Amino acid sequence: MEDPWSPVPAGTKGTVVCVDDAGQLHMQWDNGRTLALVPGTDSFSRIDVPAKKWERAGDAR
Numbered sequence: 001m002e003d004p005w006s007p008v009p010a011g012t013k014g015t016v017v018c019v020d021d022a023g024q025l026h027m028q029w030d031n032g033r034t035l036a037l038v039p040g041t042d043s044f045s046r047i048d049v050p051a052k053k054w055e056r057a058g059d060a061r
Contacts, residue, residue: 008033009031012030013030014027014028014030023039025039025044
């Protein structure tokens with residue numbers, strides 16, 4: 001991403017915080033920066049993270 005005020009180097013991982021009404025993905029980057037991704041303009045890929053298994057009280061066996 002090219003942003004002279006808040007650079008995010010290629011390969012930086014991050015977490016989607018929200019998606020706005022324009023479809024931009026607002027990110028919290030692992031390098032501490034915050035900068036939105038613009039689909040169709042920015043190049044990125046999704047990394048799937050395994051879902052957490054939640055246990056309810058009484059379900060433990």
